[in-house]
Amino acid sequence: MIGNLDFLTPKGHDQASEFQELESPEGELHLRFFATSRDEFALPATGIKEVISLPPDRITPIPNVSPLLLGTLNVRGRVIWVADLGQFLGELSPLSTDRSEISVIAIEDQDAMLGLAVDRIVGMDWLNVDEVQMPTNAPDGMVPFLRGEWVLDTEELKFLRLLDQIAILRSARWAA
Template sequence: MIGNPDFQTGIGQDQAPELQELETPEGELHLRFYVTSGDEFALPATGIRRIIEQAPDRITPVPNVSPLLLGTLNEQGRVIWVADLGQFLGHPKPMSTDRAEIPVIAVEEQGTMLGLAVDHIVGTDWLDIDSVQVSRDYSDAMAPFLKGEWVLDAATNRSLRLLDHLAILRSARWAA
């Protein structure tokens, strides 16, 4: 029975072979998330080192640093600075730490790792990078860190903004 070719393929004489086609995703994989202001952003998955859900009391405040930084956290023996991404992008309302967990997106370049605290993570999505549009409908504080946006709903002016994680990591705002 095991030597029978029909047994190995699962195709009997009365069964027709079914080919299952896998869809090839279009575009590049991105992580979608919201900041406290309610604006939705995306980061290329290739720039993300890890996603961490931490209780606010696990983020240790550090005195005399930029007010954009919430503090540090220890993740698998590595110290990661955690920043309020919404405030970094110019939104005046700070992130609420009165909740069970804070989603932190860790981005890295050449050994420098930074955790970007966000309001909530939507998930991943394959997005066509060629359809990113340049828009002027954002603040001057946000402009240096955007690559563009995808218009999700023109009627409601809803868009998904694409962030440049390298520009965020290299920003001089961290020294302020």
């Protein structure tokens, strides 16, 4: 009786269809998001501490700091700086804070943590890093913070750009 698997499936059902193999994902897990309404980016999941959606009034503005910084945020007793990722990467207009929630991606390296405020989160996706190409028409101010890009549509020039969170964290732009 124990060696007979017939008792696990109803009569007339094919066991193969009931116990399908799980597909193993290819590539590495990445978070996809829009820093601005038109630019899509990805960050490796291993470099992300957490993703937070919160009302804009939870970010405390700090006077006399870089205009790239929106302020600070208290996350379970730890204070982290929150930056406008779009402006950091060269977007001229600031992230709109006139909304009910702002998405913040907390990245970390060693003891440094930074929250990146973005336009919207797309979700998690398995991406093949072997298909990453060197950036072709990325703005010069963005290139130092890119590991490469995936071409999504050559006709419409749509790219998914892979960010380097370590380069972002260690950037001298934060002192400006």
